[in-house]
Amino acid sequence: MSRIPLTPVESLTPTARDFLRRRGALNVFRLLAGAPKVFDGWSAMVDAQLDGGSFSPRLRELVILRIAHLQRCAYQIAQHTDVGRAAGISDAEISALSAEGPVPGFAEPENTVLIFVGELCTTGTVTQETFAATRAVLDEARLTELLLLISLYYGLALVLNAAEPDIDDQARLETSP
Amino acid sequence: MTRIGYCATMPDEVRKLAAERGNLNVYRALAHAGPPFAGWMLAGRAALTSKVVPARLRELVILRTGHLMRCPYEIAQHTPMAEGVGIGSRQLRALAADGRLADGGFTPTELTVLEMTTELVTTASLTPALLDRVRESLGDERLLEVLMIINRWSGLALMINALDVDIDTDTHFSMPTDDPH
Numbered sequence: 001m002s003r004i005p006l007t008p009v010e011s012l013t014p015t016a017r018d019f020l021r022r023r024g025a026l027n028v029f030r031l032l033a034g035a036p037k038v039f040d041g042w043s044a045m046v047d048a049q050l051d052g053g054s055f056s057p058r059l060r061e062l063v064i065l066r067i068a069h070l071q072r073c074a075y076q077i078a079q080h081t082d083v084g085r086a087a088g089i090s091d092a093e094i095s096a097l098s099a100e101g102p103v104p105g106f107a108e109p110e111n112t113v114l115i116f117v118g119e120l121c122t123t124g125t126v127t128q129e130t131f132a133a134t135r136a137v138l139d140e141a142r143l144t145e146l147l148l149l150i151s152l153y154y155g156l157a158l159v160l161n162a163a164e165p166d167i168d169d170q171a172r173l174e175t176s177p
Numbered sequence: 178m179t180r181i182g183y184c185a186t187m188p189d190e191v192r193k194l195a196a197e198r199g200n201l202n203v204y205r206a207l208a209h210a211g212p213p214f215a216g217w218m219l220a221g222r223a224a225l226t227s228k229v230v231p232a233r234l235r236e237l238v239i240l241r242t243g244h245l246m247r248c249p250y251e252i253a254q255h256t257p258m259a260e261g262v263g264i265g266s267r268q269l270r271a272l273a274a275d276g277r278l279a280d281g282g283f284t285p286t287e288l289t290v291l292e293m294t295t296e297l298v299t300t301a302s303l304t305p306a307l308l309d310r311v312r313e314s315l316g317d318e319r320l321l322e323v324l325m326i327i328n329r330w331s332g333l334a335l336m337i338n339a340l341d342v343d344i345d346t347d348t349h350f351s352m353p354t355d356d357p358h
Contacts, residue, residue, distance in 0.1 A: 035322045041220040048217070052212025072302070124247055158301060162297055
């Protein structure tokens with residue numbers, strides 16, 4: 001049970017209600033909607049990443065699932081295991097993303113991106129070597145997009161781990177516009 | 178030195194958002210991303226203009242997060258902002274990663290919020306009793322906004338550290354307004 005009460009759907013502001021209608025009536029959104037002064041800005045950022053990003057759904061979900069495991073965020077793991085499967089990530093790959101150390105079995109450029117994510121989330125920075133290897137497979141636009149994606153899910157995992165909303169029974173994140 | 182070049186040609190919306198916030202190096206580096214960067218700036222405007230969490234408490238949480246995430250850029254940017262809202266040198270010292278929060282002379286509410294920030298940023302989890310203490314002093318909306326501040330500035334620290342963004346020398350942060358137009 002969520003340690004902070006969730007906002008009932010009928011009490012949401014019109015903008016928040018529209019966001020949940022488009023993206024799914026997830027418990028995480030009902031949790032964050034309890035801070036209405038910042039929720040609309042935050043949800044605009046989520047829309048911008050999902051609709052305005054250039055990553056394939058598969059690469060995006062690989063990154064998110066890896067972060068979810070590194071942050072031990074049960075809520076994100078539950079949501080994005082299903083979203084990741086729909087994006088073409090196999091059960092064996094999903095299992096590999098929960099590895100404690102290096103993640104085995106991915107081809108380039110996914111392997112390099114997952115090393116970058118792992119190092120950044122566990123040490124708070126990346127070595128010049130890791131940065132250069134990632135820059136070699138991602139141009140500046142995609143590298144900064146990767147950072148914004150990591151930033152979103154790494155930070156959100158902290159909120160979720162603090163508040164522990166229930167994992168949704170049915171509702172799943174809608175990633176298409 | 179910043180590990181990528183700064184974005185020289187920005188679409189209008191992105192350019193306006195970066196200019197509104199003082200064209201800091203971190204914005205000029207991240208602006209390469211285009212629409213996701215614009216979305217991130219909109220979320221930042223909401224976080225900085227909301228009056229739900231007093232500016233003093235916001236800056237305490239940001240600085241503590243910046244120290245725990247070992248992000249010199251965040252510390253450099255937010256130390257003057259903290260001083261501007263009355264956070265003194267003794268308190269700034271206590272907020273350091275190896276500082277003792279108990280020595281900062283913080284109010285009981287501030288101390289509880291900083292203890293929550295410390296536990297959450299360093300362990301990625303939170304004891305229910307500590308969350309409940311913050312809930313009792315802040316109420317749910319302010320607690321959620323504090324959690325969103327920790328969310329944003331811990332994630333930002335990762336971006337800044339990965340890019341090794343140079344600390345600004347000749348530009349200054351400018352506070353956005355909630356209705357820039």
